Amino acid sequence: MSEQVAELEKLSEYKYGFSDNVHYAYQSQRGLNAGVVRTLSGMKGEPQWMLDFRLKALDIFNKKPMPTWGGKISLDLDEITYYTRPSEKTESSWDDVPADIKNTFDKLGIPEAERKFLAGVGAQYESEMVYHSVQKHLEELGVIFLSSDDGLRQYPELFREHFGKVVPPTDNKFAACNSAVWSGGSFVYVPKGVHVEMPLQAYFRLNAEGTGQFERTLIIVDEGAQVHYVEGCTAPTYSRDSFHSGVIEIIVKKGARCRYTTIQNWSTNVYNLVTQRAVVHEGATMEWVDANLGSQLTMKYPSCYLVGEGAHGEILSMAFAGPGQHQDTGGKVVHGAPNTTSKITSKSISRAGGRTSYRGLLKVYKGATGSKSSVVCDALLIDDKSRSDTYPVIEIDENEVTIGHEASVSKVGEEQLFYLMSRGIPKDQAEGLVVAGFIEPLVKELPMEYAVELNRLVQLQMEGSVG
Amino acid sequence: MTSVLEIRNLHVSVADKPILKGVNLLVKQGEVHALMGPNGTGKSTLAYTLMGHPLYVVTGGQVIFKGVDLLELAPDERSRLGLFLAFQYPVAIPGVSVANFLRTALNARRRAANPADKGIPIPEFRKLLKAKMDMLQVSHDFAGRYLNDGFSGGEKKRAEILQMATLDPEIAVLDETDSGLDIDALRIVAEGVNKLAGPNMGALVITHYQRILNYIKPNVVHIMLGGQIVESGEADLALHLEERGYDWVREKYQEKAEA
Ligand SMILES: Nc1ncnc2c1ncn2[C@@H]1O[C@H](COP(=O)(O)OP(=O)(O)OP(=O)(O)O)[C@@H](O)[C@H]1O
Ligand SMILES: [Mg+2]
Numbered sequence: 001m002s003e004q005v006a007e008l009e010k011l012s013e014y015k016y017g018f019s020d021n022v023h024y025a026y027q028s029q030r031g032l033n034a035g036v037v038r039t040l041s042g043m044k045g046e047p048q049w050m051l052d053f054r055l056k057a058l059d060i061f062n063k064k065p066m067p068t069w070g071g072k073i074s075l076d077l078d079e080i081t082y083y084t085r086p087s088e089k090t091e092s093s094w095d096d097v098p099a100d101i102k103n104t105f106d107k108l109g110i111p112e113a114e115r116k117f118l119a120g121v122g123a124q125y126e127s128e129m130v131y132h133s134v135q136k137h138l139e140e141l142g143v144i145f146l147s148s149d150d151g152l153r154q155y156p157e158l159f160r161e162h163f164g165k166v167v168p169p170t171d172n173k174f175a176a177c178n179s180a181v182w183s184g185g186s187f188v189y190v191p192k193g194v195h196v197e198m199p200l201q202a203y204f205r206l207n208a209e210g211t212g213q214f215e216r217t218l219i220i221v222d223e224g225a226q227v228h229y230v231e232g233c234t235a236p237t238y239s240r241d242s243f244h245s246g247v248i249e250i251i252v253k254k255g256a257r258c259r260y261t262t263i264q265n266w267s268t269n270v271y272n273l274v275t276q277r278a279v280v281h282e283g284a285t286m287e288w289v290d291a292n293l294g295s296q297l298t299m300k301y302p303s304c305y306l307v308g309e310g311a312h313g314e315i316l317s318m319a320f321a322g323p324g325q326h327q328d329t330g331g332k333v334v335h336g337a338p339n340t341t342s343k344i345t346s347k348s349i350s351r352a353g354g355r356t357s358y359r360g361l362l363k364v365y366k367g368a369t370g371s372k373s374s375v376v377c378d379a380l381l382i383d384d385k386s387r388s389d390t391y392p393v394i395e396i397d398e399n400e401v402t403i404g405h406e407a408s409v410s411k412v413g414e415e416q417l418f419y420l421m422s423r424g425i426p427k428d429q430a431e432g433l434v435v436a437g438f439i440e441p442l443v444k445e446l447p448m449e450y451a452v453e454l455n456r457l458v459q460l461q462m463e464g465s466v467g
Numbered sequence: 468m469t470s471v472l473e474i475r476n477l478h479v480s481v482a483d484k485p486i487l488k489g490v491n492l493l494v495k496q497g498e499v500h501a502l503m504g505p506n507g508t509g510k511s512t513l514a515y516t517l518m519g520h521p522l523y524v525v526t527g528g529q530v531i532f533k534g535v536d537l538l539e540l541a542p543d544e545r546s547r548l549g550l551f552l553a554f555q556y557p558v559a560i561p562g563v564s565v566a567n568f569l570r571t572a573l574n575a576r577r578r579a580a581n582p583a584d585k586g587i588p589i590p591e592f593r594k595l596l597k598a599k600m601d602m603l604q605v606s607h608d609f610a611g612r613y614l615n616d617g618f619s620g621g622e623k624k625r626a627e628i629l630q631m632a633t634l635d636p637e638i639a640v641l642d643e644t645d646s647g648l649d650i651d652a653l654r655i656v657a658e659g660v661n662k663l664a665g666p667n668m669g670a671l672v673i674t675h676y677q678r679i680l681n682y683i684k685p686n687v688v689h690i691m692l693g694g695q696i697v698e699s700g701e702a703d704l705a706l707h708l709e710e711r712g713y714d715w716v717r718e719k720y721q722e723k724a725e726a
Contacts, residue, residue: 413558414521414522415558416558416560418518418519418520418521418542418558419554419557419558419560420560420568421519421541421542421543421546422518422519422542422543422545422546422551422552422554423543423546423568423572423575423630423634424543424546424547424572424575424576424579424634425543425571425572425575426543426575427541427543429571429575430543433560433563433567433568433571434560434563436562436563437560437561437562437563437613438561438562439562440561440562440563440613441562
């Protein structure tokens with residue numbers, strides 16, 4: 001890691017100047033306490049209000065119990081390193097990268113240079129260049145696309161106005177944790193009426209910094225504006241840090257449109273506990289497209305708070321659990337205004353002992369008359385060892401609403417496999433084809449290159465060659 | 468060399484219930500055999516068994532295809548060896564387009580022949596598929612539809628023949644492909660089968676109706692009863708059945724009909 005950082009620091013110093021190079025004598029330590037928070041905030045040169053916010057969040061984190069829902073978290077939170085200055089990160093080399101991950105890179109045909117980056121042991125300069133040319137174009141539109149740290153520095157007022165409002169630290173223990181020690185993530189602002197045609201890809205921005213453990217993303221889509229934000233990539237992302245807890249806050253103002261696409265494929269040592277939520281105003285639309293393939297345990301329920309009349313929220317979620325994995329995912333929609341509409345579609349696949357759970361909340365407040373919602377969750381089991389559950393919660397305080405809920409669990413049918421095999425397709429490929437068909441409704445919503453990669457990856461997972 | 472499918476004294480059970488009780492049949496590349504018989508006598512059982520459906524358990528006999536013991540092979544291997552089954556009830560695969568499916572099937576063949584094969588280039592595949600769709604007068608948007616998903620009965624049957632045309636088998640078993648086709652579709656499908664049949668393909672056409680045999684001229688017509696082939700004759704045997712039904716067959720082979 002240090003090699004990468006050193007290279008990047010050189011780059012930033014000479015070319016772009018967006019990262020300060022001062023060396024602090026700071027030893028990273030385990031566990032989370034006020035000392036860690038103060039040092040972190042101080043090193044970033046943050047304003048007082050942010051330090052206060054972090055300290056308050058720390059207090060909440062200490063008081064909050066572990067969530068009672070979701071999967072089994074076998075982590076000792078006191079043993080975790082919550083902040084490490086990049087230059088002090090221990091040397092990590094290509095040799096440390098697990099063989100199964102290297103193997104997958106081979107199978108996916110990922111270029112040499114990119115592999116090192118994805119494995120967290122090298123930087124990728126090509127995408128750095130792409131990022132900067134994208135930046136120039138966005139600046140012309142008045143769009144802000146920065147790391148959250150830079151966002152706070154460069155747009156302190158806009159940042160402060162919205163930060164921590166959609167997901168307050170009190171929301172849950174992990175949101176509190178993130179609020180105390182967040183670092184990295186994206187800050188996006190799209191001005192009124194501006195339609196950003198190309199998807200904003202966090203991938204490019206993140207390549208310049210490496211991925212963080214406690215990312216914090218804040219996206220503001222002003223009235224009538226439109227944006228599509230894409231986070232993650234299909235190739236397996238190796239992280240030595242086993243605990244990842246992000247927070248994503250999105251504000252979609254009147255008549256605006258936002259789509260947030262995530263493809264998560266962490267290495268299977270990672271606990272990925274994310275809180276992502278959007279507040280959706282009058283006539284606005286929020287769409288979450290969420291694909292989770294990696295990690296040991298994912299707990300992630302993208303939510304839409306429909307607070308303005310006619311707001312629309314959509315959640316399209318896909319999870320794939322292989323051996324030893326638990327994907328606890330779903331969605332949450334709150335209808336708080338009349339004529340709001342929502343749709344949750346969840347597709348999960350469990351294979352070779354993997355476990356998926358759908359956890360959903362649908363809440364309609366009194367007064368949200370004429371609201372409509374439909375929830376469809378389909379689970380596909382590849383074999384008898386695997387497991388899938390659904391935990392839907394529906395709370396309706398208004399009579400004048402239309403709600404639909406459907407859930408199905410199916411097995412890859414013997415008849416389907418026989419049919420495909422009778423055309424010369426080997427069994428593992430036939431299973432892969434059935435699975436590809438099953439997730440097609442999600443895949444076709446992805447940008448082309450992601451769709452192709454996701455399909456390839458699912459095929460690989462099905463062949464059992466990905467750990 | 469002419470490929471031969473030879474079925475010798477084949478016995479098959481489903482869920483421990485004996486269905487086929489000694490079937491003998493020899494189909495050569497270039498020949499058309501019709502297989503008729505009352506409902507539930509085991510025609511589809513024979514078709515599924517040939518293709519290797521896991522529910523159909525062979526309890527005796529042999530099937531030799533191109534000199535290979537067919538019963539030793541998995542369904543995908545049988546297919547790649549040159550056997551094809553047009554299903555009586557094709558299965559839907561939601562989310563998988565006809566084109567994607569057929570390309571996967573073609574590539575599986577190429578890869579089995581040469582593991583280093585990169586797969587059929589997409590433009591070449593498009594051209595091939597278009598030509599086959601035109602031959603069977605299938606609209607081109609068929610290619611983009613999800614396989615058998617929401618297809619009408621007739622569309623499913625046409626999709627089966629489109630698959631057959633694309634995969635180019637040496638022996639094809641058509642299980643009631645004519646059922647559910649309208650009059651025009653029947654003619655088109657039959658013409659398609661004829662074009663393929665020629666010297667390159669042999670066909671075992673399972674049917675209840677003599678009508679399709681007006682288009683596809685069989686070399687032999689077989690009658691199955693109680694899990695055996697009890698009569699084999701020329702094309703006029705089908706006409707005979709059409710006029711007189713199966714009663715005379717049942718009478719003639721009473722003990723088998725009751726078995
Ligand atoms: N999967 C199965 N499970 C149980 N019984 C079966 C199964 N498949 C076939 N059988 C039984 O085997 C017998 C033969 O069925 P088969 O489908 O081969 O008949 P068929 O000659 O094709 O009839 P049809 O003309 O109606 O298509 C029937 O009694 C049927 O119920
Ligand atoms: Mg039948």
